[in-house]
Amino acid sequence: MRQTDQVPVKVGDVITVEIHGYATQGEGVGRYQGFTVFVPNCLDGETVLTRIELVKKNYARGELMQVLTESPHRVTPGCGLYAECGGCQLLHMDYPGQLEFKRRRVIEVMERLGGFKGITVHPVIGMPEPWKYRNKVQYPFALDDQGKVVIGCYQKGTHNVVDTRECLIQHDLNSRIMNRLRELAQGMGISVYDEKTGQGLLRYVLVKNGFESGEAMVVLVTNGSEFPEGKELASMVASDFPELKSVVQNINTSGGNVVLGARNKVLYGEEGIIDRLGDLEFKISATSFFQVNPAQTEILYQIAMDYAQLTGTERVLDAYCGVGTLTLFLARQAKEVYGIEVIPEAIEDAKENAVRNKMDNVVFAMGATEEVLPKLANIGIDFEVAVVDPPRSGCEERVLQTFVKLNVPRIVYVSCNPSTLARDLKYLVNRGYKVKEIQPVDMFPHTYHVETVVLMSKK
Ligand SMILES: C[S@@+](CC[C@H](N)C(=O)[O-])C[C@H]1O[C@@H](n2cnc3c(N)ncnc32)[C@H](O)[C@@H]1O
Incomplete structure (x- = not known):
């Protein structure tokens, strides 16, 4: 326990911390003169050099500068977007280490x-093979600094969209469909929603993929029901992917962060897809939950x-x-x-x-x-x-x-x-x-x- 009520660090300090556990989202937790310090991307048992970025009454948060003593569970993340994307928080930990962290x-x-x-x-x-396991991807649309369409994950802790062309946990078909949609939306000049102004049409895109059935569906979430290019876009993407059995427009004009609205319109094919779990068969619609x-x-x-x-x-x-x-x-x-x-x-x-x-x-x-x-x-x-x-x-x-x-x-x-x-x-x-x-x-x-x-x- 700390002997005094004085906070022993200030923003900008570079200190050495021993990590002895994890916070909820996998950040390392250590102590400095008895004071709790959170350092993301650290593993239990490591000694690290950290620069303090935030100081509160009962804890501080630091950025990882250098790992001084490395855990045997540390691995090099195999994803180029790891530093930016907020999706996979534990890619620096080997898989047995992740399972032990979760337990x-x-x-x-x-x-x-x-x-x-x-x-x-x-x-x-x-x-046994913890990669490419996701049957569903859901990304926001945005424009980059040059006005080009980007689709991808949010940057950690922000609403900046990181253009994501492949992902280690997504099935390849999901990424390929996303990549084609990005090209088509750009080429057809369809407007993209801006959450600051509330203007623009394309908000999110979801791809759902039936691993057993081989059927896939796209859901395009739009800010408004008028979507003049919708059917053309849908049939163009469907002609490239025979797996695609359904393209649905979901209308969401609400201002917040809720992804899906209440109304759907079929743009191409069926209103949902079929998949199997064991020997049972299930229909999955645009807004229904299905385990990923x-x-x-x-x-x-x-x-x-x-x-x-x-x-x-x-x-x-x-x-x-x-x-x-x-x-x-x-x-x-x-x-x-x-x-x-x-x-x-x-x-x-x-x-x-x-x-x-x-x-x-x-x-x-x-x-x-x-x-x-x-x-x-x-x-x-x-x-x-x-x-x-x-x-x-x-x-x-x-x-x-x-x-x-x-x-x-x-x-x-x-x-x-x-x-x-x-x-x-x-x-x-x-x-x-x-x-x-x-x-x-x-x-x-x-x-x-x-x-x-x-x-x-x-x-
Ligand atoms: C974690 S999912 C589980 C679904 C299902 N057991 C499965 O394995 O696919 C939770 C489900 O609860 C539904 N849900 C959310 N709040 C609910 C509520 N208050 N009452 C009933 N269902 C709710 C969601 O729409 C979603 O389908």
């Missing part, structure tokens, strides 16, 4: 925010299934069900599954997916889980197993309250955010549940994100 993070957050000590957190399940790493999704779902321990007699809840992917896997081993999802298009896809896979023991309800679930409980519907897979914000308290009220015997919680997970587990543990085990799965190699499956049961 430690889950344990640390569970202890600090959940108050859980000594719970079972299994080693993170990683990928299909290889790891099958592993994630298998763990959720193992934890659910279904025998064929249970009524199961699948809350936050997206297009019903996990719902249908659960339904094969349950009497009946209720899926709840807030995006209308996704629930339409989910219903179509049940028919497509000839499954009639699923019920899909459109709406927010916190609204729909209490209503189901009020009309006497209860569940032997509840599976939840909420967005980063976790479950609203009303959802957890309903589980407690219904006395659901087993809860399987799939989470992409350890902090909200720890908060929600704590709520349930304080009301009679026990955390049985935790299995992290690496859905997002080279980023700090970690996905976790938790089994909870009544004590």
Whole structure:
């Protein structure tokens, strides 16, 4: 501990720091005369020279100048955009090091925010080949200093767009389609949205790619519904890529950072694509959620299934069900599954997916889980197993309250955010549940994100 309240560093100081752990997004954490210093791009166990860039009352942040003692987990990032792009934060860490970082993070957050000590957190399940794993890319459009169209990731901590022509974690087809779209948008002189003025048409582009089906789709997000060049652009890109089965315009005239608007228009082909997970087939529309790493999704779902321990007699809840992917896997081993999802298009896809896979023991309800679930409980519907897979914000308290009220015997919680997970587990543990085990799965190699499956049961 520090002996005085005086901050021992000021902006511009160059100091030596020993790194002894990681902050949430993988930055190294060290101490200087007992004072906490964060240094990005450092690894646990390293001694580094850092220049202080920011000083606050309780911590400082420095820029890495030199690694004095190197960790055995340090590697040279194989991406030319690593220094600029905010996408892959851990490319300087070897893959075993990343998996260990993620496991430690889950344990640390569970202890600090959940108050859980000594719970079972299994080693993170990683990928044998953790590259080119993403089936979806989503980039903003912008203009560079010369007025040329750029498409790519945001520069770290800013809204400056870095022109991105290839990416180590994207499937090559996604990058090739993006590169062609950039050329076409430039050549056709289509205006590009400027977030400062709110003027210009093209805002974002998404490519979704069905790894199993080989089908791809493009979603062009526009600031307005008038898109005179839309159909021509769509058929030109489609003629270059036979995989492209759908080009959709999504209209988003809102001023903020939300990517997708509510309205879609088909510019070419179908309104969505098909992909397969295991032996089930799914339709994916422009605005529906579909897991971005299909290889790891099958592993994630298998763990959720193992934890659910279904025998064929249970009524199961699948809350936050997206297009019903996990719902249908659960339904094969349950009497009946209720899926709840807030995006209308996704629930339409989910219903179509049940028919497509000839499954009639699923019920899909459109709406927010916190609204729909209490209503189901009020009309006497209860569940032997509840599976939840909420967005980063976790479950609203009303959802957890309903589980407690219904006395659901087993809860399987799939989470992409350890902090909200720890908060929600704590709520349930304080009301009679026990955390049985935790299995992290690496859905997002080279980023700090970690996905976790938790089994909870009544004590
Ligand atoms: C992490 S995804 C999981 C989807 C699905 N379980 C899967 O594996 O593909 C979370 C889903 O929750 C939906 N969602 C977000 N907030 C919701 C809410 N309050 N109630 C129901 N669904 C919600 C999102 O649209 C998204 O489809």
